[in-house]
Amino acid sequence: MFYLTIDILGTIAFAISGVLVAMEKRLDFFGIFIIAFVTAAGGGTLRDLLIGHTPVAWMQNSIYMVTIALAVILSILLQHKLSYLRTSLFLFDTIGIGLYTLVGIEKGLSAGLLPVMCIALGTITACFGGVLRDILCNEIPVIFRREIYATACILGGIGYFLLRQSPLTDEYAYLAAISLVITIRLLAVRFKIALPNIYRKGPNA
Amino acid sequence: MFYLTIDILGTIAFAISGVLVAMEKRLDFFGIFIIAFVTAAGGGTLRDLLIGHTPVAWMQNSIYMVTIALAVILSILLQHKLSYLRTSLFLFDTIGIGLYTLVGIEKGLSAGLLPVMCIALGTITACFGGVLRDILCNEIPVIFRREIYATACILGGIGYFLLRQSPLTDEYAYLAAISLVITIRLLAVRFKIALPNIYRKGPNA
Amino acid sequence: MFYLTIDILGTIAFAISGVLVAMEKRLDFFGIFIIAFVTAAGGGTLRDLLIGHTPVAWMQNSIYMVTIALAVILSILLQHKLSYLRTSLFLFDTIGIGLYTLVGIEKGLSAGLLPVMCIALGTITACFGGVLRDILCNEIPVIFRREIYATACILGGIGYFLLRQSPLTDEYAYLAAISLVITIRLLAVRFKIALPNIYRKGPNA
Numbered sequence: 001m002f003y004l005t006i007d008i009l010g011t012i013a014f015a016i017s018g019v020l021v022a023m024e025k026r027l028d029f030f031g032i033f034i035i036a037f038v039t040a041a042g043g044g045t046l047r048d049l050l051i052g053h054t055p056v057a058w059m060q061n062s063i064y065m066v067t068i069a070l071a072v073i074l075s076i077l078l079q080h081k082l083s084y085l086r087t088s089l090f091l092f093d094t095i096g097i098g099l100y101t102l103v104g105i106e107k108g109l110s111a112g113l114l115p116v117m118c119i120a121l122g123t124i125t126a127c128f129g130g131v132l133r134d135i136l137c138n139e140i141p142v143i144f145r146r147e148i149y150a151t152a153c154i155l156g157g158i159g160y161f162l163l164r165q166s167p168l169t170d171e172y173a174y175l176a177a178i179s180l181v182i183t184i185r186l187l188a189v190r191f192k193i194a195l196p197n198i199y200r201k202g203p204n205a
Numbered sequence: 206m207f208y209l210t211i212d213i214l215g216t217i218a219f220a221i222s223g224v225l226v227a228m229e230k231r232l233d234f235f236g237i238f239i240i241a242f243v244t245a246a247g248g249g250t251l252r253d254l255l256i257g258h259t260p261v262a263w264m265q266n267s268i269y270m271v272t273i274a275l276a277v278i279l280s281i282l283l284q285h286k287l288s289y290l291r292t293s294l295f296l297f298d299t300i301g302i303g304l305y306t307l308v309g310i311e312k313g314l315s316a317g318l319l320p321v322m323c324i325a326l327g328t329i330t331a332c333f334g335g336v337l338r339d340i341l342c343n344e345i346p347v348i349f350r351r352e353i354y355a356t357a358c359i360l361g362g363i364g365y366f367l368l369r370q371s372p373l374t375d376e377y378a379y380l381a382a383i384s385l386v387i388t389i390r391l392l393a394v395r396f397k398i399a400l401p402n403i404y405r406k407g408p409n410a
Numbered sequence: 411m412f413y414l415t416i417d418i419l420g421t422i423a424f425a426i427s428g429v430l431v432a433m434e435k436r437l438d439f440f441g442i443f444i445i446a447f448v449t450a451a452g453g454g455t456l457r458d459l460l461i462g463h464t465p466v467a468w469m470q471n472s473i474y475m476v477t478i479a480l481a482v483i484l485s486i487l488l489q490h491k492l493s494y495l496r497t498s499l500f501l502f503d504t505i506g507i508g509l510y511t512l513v514g515i516e517k518g519l520s521a522g523l524l525p526v527m528c529i530a531l532g533t534i535t536a537c538f539g540g541v542l543r544d545i546l547c548n549e550i551p552v553i554f555r556r557e558i559y560a561t562a563c564i565l566g567g568i569g570y571f572l573l574r575q576s577p578l579t580d581e582y583a584y585l586a587a588i589s590l591v592i593t594i595r596l597l598a599v600r601f602k603i604a605l606p607n608i609y610r611k612g613p614n615a
Contacts, residue, residue, distance in 0.1 A: 023404070028399070029400045029403055031346075032349075059255060059322045060318075062322070079403075138343065
């Protein structure tokens with residue numbers, strides 16, 4: 001129940017982030033729904049395809065599609081109020097990537113993958129929806145340019161495999177790793193921490 | 206034989222729509238072929254990947270690749286005459302999405318999916334090729350912005366599941382649903398019906 | 411050992427070509443890594459998805475991910491020297507598409523596909539990584555516009571199936587086809603051979 005709640009909150013946050021980008025591009029209702037759906041379900045879809053878990057997760061349970069449809073309809077009806085929700089949305093989104101990362105890692109473990117591949121799979125689950133959203137809207141994906149985002153997922157994934165070596169039970173390690181992803185992202189945004197600049201000519205981008 | 210004819214006509218129409226977009230971007234012969242191929246086969250490919258039907262359909266029967274190659278070569282040879290065919294192409298394309306929608310729904314049913322997922326799968330089969338075409342040509346997919354297109358597929362899919370509850374045989378329901386998709390699209394284009402505008406500031410896009 | 415060496419050199423060349431495009435777009439470190447990874451592993455990933463070989467190849471052996479990570483780090487550290495390596499990189503890249511084409515064909519044969527589908531699969535293996543790189547960086551894929559590239563893969567693939575009819579052993583046919591891809595590409599670049607212009611209004615693109 002706890003997991004489902006977080007999962008649904010994450011789905012809602014991802015869906016609304018899709019709605020916001022799609023509305024900037026002035027897409028029609030169907031376009032907005034697709035972008036929202038792809039943002040919320042795209043990461044899990046690629047994860048399931050890569051490890052061969054088909055039909056993919058969202059096809060096996062209609063709760064995701066229903067949740068996304070409701071999120072889209074509400075967002076459109078309340079479009080002039082969405083800016084008040086920006087902080088809550090950021091929080092859901094951050095909780096969402098924490099959970100999605102660990103869900104992806106668990107699926108990787110159950111497919112017998114190496115830890116480094118599990119972490120990649122978790123990061124894909126958390127981040128690829130946003131990448132697809134940006135590609136469909138004809139933008140260079142924002143996570144390639146700004147902020148600690150995927151990096152939080154990767155560090156949280158590494159933390160999980162370290163914690164599994166500790167006396168902690170797997171459940172605790174799981175929850176601690178989710179918290180780690182969330183904490184890293186919150187701190188990075190709060191203190192404006194970004195990846196170090198790698199360009200010699202200065203940050204003119 | 207009937208189905209195969211429609212299927213091939215749909216493939217030709219989708220392929221030529223790919224050629225037209227690719228030639229606007231002045232791609233070379235190979236680029237045009239790939240865009241045509243992706244437009245015609247992309248929807249079925251994503252459908253097969255999502256439900257795990259691999260190798261995907263076009264890999265198991267060379268008729269699609271041969272058809273697309275011939276359509277591309279003829280389109281290039283007759284490029285100054287293509288505009289005369291615009292009405293026929295629109296008709297093939299419309300018949301194509303009708304058929305592709307129902308093919309996708311049938312595949313969803315045989316994979317044991319819920320009706321809502323079958324409809325999603327049918328819509329993906331009919332529409333995703335055009336989405337890929339636009340992404341590869343660096344455009345925001347046209348179906349997110351204009352016209353009743355995916356909506357016709359969705360309504361046709363809903364119609365199919367309603368008709369299956371009726372005393373009609375499945376074959377009749379199938380054909381009626383294809384006709385429904387085609388009719389909705391034709392009426393929408395004829396009477397310039399679009400999805401309702403959802404933007405408060407007026408339709409400046 | 412020979413194959414692995416070539417495979418790794420090809421992976422490095424593809425990865426660095428990703429780094430170069432990503433740095434032009436001034437992506438951050440994570441973005442550069444993803445573009446490099448997708449360029450090097452994207453073709454094989456689509457190949458494995460299309461024929462249902464999951465988990466996909468790069469998930470089953472960490473050598474690719476390690477190689478790509480090292481190539482990215484070295485490229486960034488030596489970014490002002492990369493231009494000196496342009497010829498070597500072109501050579502690795504050319505060897506890479508030769509090998510990747512034949513790897514894809516072999517996988518197609520072992521999946522029981524028709525020769526034309528095997529050639530398509532080989533071409534996808536060799537070329538799709540670069541296509542994904544360009545899509546993610548918001549460009550029309552370069553191979554749709556310029557140069558003999560995919561065409562070399564296709565001709566090499568046709569050569570392979572012709573050579574298999576000859577008294578040559580499969581191993582020789584395999585090596586000869588790799589050489590054929592490489593030779594065609596080298597000659598095309600050396601003598602500036604491109605696909606014939608198909609536009610009536612002259613090559614203004």
